[in-house]
Amino acid sequence: MKLPNGYGSVYKLSGKRRNPWVARVTTGFKMLPEKKRAYPIYKFIGYYPTRPEALTALSDYNKDPYDLKYSSITFAEVYDKWSDKKFESISQSNISGYKAAYKTCEKLYDMRFVDIKLEHLQRVVDESGKNYPTLRKLKVLFGQLFDYAVVHEIISKERHLVEYVDIKNAPNPNAFDRKPFSKKEVAKVWDCCKTNEYIQVILILLYTGLRIGELLSLKKENVNTEEQWFDVVTSKTNAGIRRVPIADKVLPFFNYWMTKNNCGYLISTPDGDPFVYRNYYDSYWTPFMEIMGLTHRPHDTRHTCISMLAAAGIQDKIIKKIVGHKGQSVTEVVYTHFEIKELIDAINKI
Numbered sequence: 001m002k003l004p005n006g007y008g009s010v011y012k013l014s015g016k017r018r019n020p021w022v023a024r025v026t027t028g029f030k031m032l033p034e035k036k037r038a039y040p041i042y043k044f045i046g047y048y049p050t051r052p053e054a055l056t057a058l059s060d061y062n063k064d065p066y067d068l069k070y071s072s073i074t075f076a077e078v079y080d081k082w083s084d085k086k087f088e089s090i091s092q093s094n095i096s097g098y099k100a101a102y103k104t105c106e107k108l109y110d111m112r113f114v115d116i117k118l119e120h121l122q123r124v125v126d127e128s129g130k131n132y133p134t135l136r137k138l139k140v141l142f143g144q145l146f147d148y149a150v151v152h153e154i155i156s157k158e159r160h161l162v163e164y165v166d167i168k169n170a171p172n173p174n175a176f177d178r179k180p181f182s183k184k185e186v187a188k189v190w191d192c193c194k195t196n197e198y199i200q201v202i203l204i205l206l207y208t209g210l211r212i213g214e215l216l217s218l219k220k221e222n223v224n225t226e227e228q229w230f231d232v233v234t235s236k237t238n239a240g241i242r243r244v245p246i247a248d249k250v251l252p253f254f255n256y257w258m259t260k261n262n263c264g265y266l267i268s269t270p271d272g273d274p275f276v277y278r279n280y281y282d283s284y285w286t287p288f289m290e291i292m293g294l295t296h297r298p299h300d301t302r303h304t305c306i307s308m309l310a311a312a313g314i315q316d317k318i319i320k321k322i323v324g325h326k327g328q329s330v331t332e333v334v335y336t337h338f339e340i341k342e343l344i345d346a347i348n349k350i
Contacts, residue, residue, distance in 0.1 A: 007062060008045070010054045019047035021054040025061065060114070073154060075108040075116060075145070082148040093217070096276045101138040104128045113154055118161045125170045135167035180304040181206065181296060188292055198284045200253040201267055202301065207247045207347065209305035209323035212298035214240065216275045218266045225254050228344050230266075232324065240324040245343035247350070308350035318346050 003009060008025035023045040029038040045061050048054040079102055087095050105124055108116060121142055125135055142162045149155045181189070186206060193199040205215060214232050223230040228246040235241055246254055257266050265274040285298055302323065309319045322343055 003058075008058045010051060010058060012051070013047075017047075019049050021048045021051050022046075023048065023054040023058040023061070025058070073113055075105065075111050075113055078113050078145050078149055078154065079105075082145055086144070092274075092276055093213075096278055097137045098141055098144075100278065101134070101141040104130060104134075104138060105141075113149055114159075118164055121162065121165050125165060125167055128170070130170075132167065135170055139165055139167050179296070179300055180307040181294075181300060185292075185294055185296075186304070188294070192288075192292055196288070197256070199288055200250075200256070201280075201284070202288065204250050204253055205298065205301035206304050206308075207250045207350065208244055209302050209309075210244070211235070211240070211302060212280070213277060216265070216267060216277060216280060219264050220258055220266055221264070223254060223258060223266060225251065225258060227340065229340055230254075235324060242321065242324040243340065243343075244322060244324075245340065245347045247344075247347040249348075305350070309346065312346075312349040314346045314349065318343065322347060 006026070008023065010021060010023050013020045013022060024042045025045065026040045027043045028041045030041055031038045045057050046054075048057060083098070086098075107124060108120060111120065125138065128135065128138065130138070139162065142165060146155070146160045146162050150157050150160055189199060189202050189206070193203055201215070204210070205212065208215075210218075210232070214235055217234050218230060218232070222233055225246065228248075228251060229243050230246065232240060232242050232244060254266070257268075261268060261272040263272045263274060267275060269275060269279070281298065289296060306319060306323055309322065310316075321339075
């Protein structure tokens, strides 16, 4: 069968060879004055064991004329190449976020990158079971990998369709699976905190309303144990930037961690290093939940704190100031001495 003009050609090399079939395309012509004629310049796509395989490679090339050394590169290989360079210039927390997003892409790992379509990306989002903030990170990862693929001519620019991935309407099985700790469960954590210093972390979360990321990134320089408050300077929302009271119940835990080692962060690993979320969650939170017979996620502590404050009759505006909830304006984060005392009195009621 004759191939169309400009499509390329497939032919067989002579002799005994493992891959005798060649696929090639003409990329231009070069004039040789001594010959008084122009000779074609070939780009060799590859060598293959059979003619059908060579024709398939030629067909793939014509669908998307990328550099053929990348014709079989997989999603996982693109991620490895991209991350090797990217991770040199970003923070550990960002690296952890990208790694967590990548874990949700397992169905794409072995796919050739050139075969990945919008429907494959959307399926990963729809079946991930993740909440919106996590899906935003996943979409950012998709965008980074497709940018890399375009720049390195793995795909054409027209194949960059990440902007059309819908993360707003993705189902989230965990969206309504937030449940506060019961009084019995809180009591159980108190009973167990004497056995391990890292169970104190759960109580700090319960009595501050902090997000786990806010606690793990809290630096000692932002903690004032004498006046019983600390500043959250990095948070997922503007309202999250706030001054938080330290309840009398957990003040001893803050004093303990402030003097534990030379780490600049309040909570640190046994080696004195700052925590990343996955390390804390996999190595500490999950095992402790199993030991205590509880089934909670770290964010449940935040809901517990809010519930305990509400049950204690604390005004909604005070609760918002303590936990940095939506509805608090950015201008409300600078508190007077009287307001701090008011917040401490409130947190001490739970």
